[in-house]
Amino acid sequence: MGRIVHPKSAGARRPWWRSLIAARLPLVLALLGFTFLAYVATNDQHQLPRVHTGGGSSSKIVFRKAGCDIKGNINERGEHIYHMPGQEYYLATRVNSARGERWFCSQWEAWWAGWRRAKV
Known part of the structure; x- marks a missing residue:
């Protein structure tokens, strides 16, 4: 006993889209x-922001760019905080590069480096 095949479907080919599904990998x-290849060909390498520090690690005087x-x-607890001009403690804050403190050119740059904005 064999399989019964309908005479019209014996010579029928499967639809073209089924071959696409079979070859999906x-x-x-x-x-x-x-x-x-398209990604590599464009060669757009986005640079990370550069953090501006002044002098060497032994220098306590910090120079900043305009x-x-x-x-x-x-601060004393080791929190990295940035102060914007016009904030309450901005004028009292001193930047000491020997402790790892630095100047930033934008809030985004400071945030990207891992610093948070002063609350006051």
Whole structure:
């Protein structure tokens, strides 16, 4: 006893889209390869912001670039806090590079370096 085959479906081919489903792994790999090559070909490397520090680690005098007015300060508990011009303790805050304190040019730069804004 064999399998009964309908005479019309004996010579029928499967639809073209079924062959795409059957070959989905090579298709996915080809698309990933194309995407990777397009990504590498553009060669857009975004630079991280540069943190401006002054002098060497032995220097207690910190020089800053023009326009970089945000003071990065480390408090007694080791918290990294930045102070914006116009804040309450901005004028009283001193930047000591020997302790790892530094100047920043933007809030985003300070945040990216891991510092938080002063609460007052």
